[in-house]
Amino acid sequence: MTPMTALSTAATWRKRAACQGIDPQVFFPESDEDAEEAKAICAMCPVRQPCLEHALAHREREGVWGGTTERERRRILRQRRKSA
Numbered sequence: 001m002t003p004m005t006a007l008s009t010a011a012t013w014r015k016r017a018a019c020q021g022i023d024p025q026v027f028f029p030e031s032d033e034d035a036e037e038a039k040a041i042c043a044m045c046p047v048r049q050p051c052l053e054h055a056l057a058h059r060e061r062e063g064v065w066g067g068t069t070e071r072e073r074r075r076i077l078r079q080r081r082k083s084a
């Protein structure tokens with residue numbers, strides 16, 4: 001994949017994001033316990049998987065991405081490393 005393809009792929013999934021127009025603060029909760037509202041939106045999002053993969057690839061440290069908190073993404077990365 002060329003960088004331009006990667007950019008246009010990212011732009012494509014972002015355009016379909018269910019969180020468009022929603023207060024970004026919803027996706028940056030104070031704690032994992034406060035992440036339920038964001039997770040509920042992500043659960044209905046058609047681009048949940050590419051969003052999650054983007055967050056994993058870029059080691060996004062803050063916020064809910066693809067229905068996961070930062071702690072959950074760290075767990076996914078650990079599991080993937082173990083099974084690699």
Ligand code: SF4
Nearest residue numbers: 017019042045051066
């Ligand atoms: S999965 Fe969640 S954070 Fe990602 S684009 Fe969809 S609604 Fe937004």
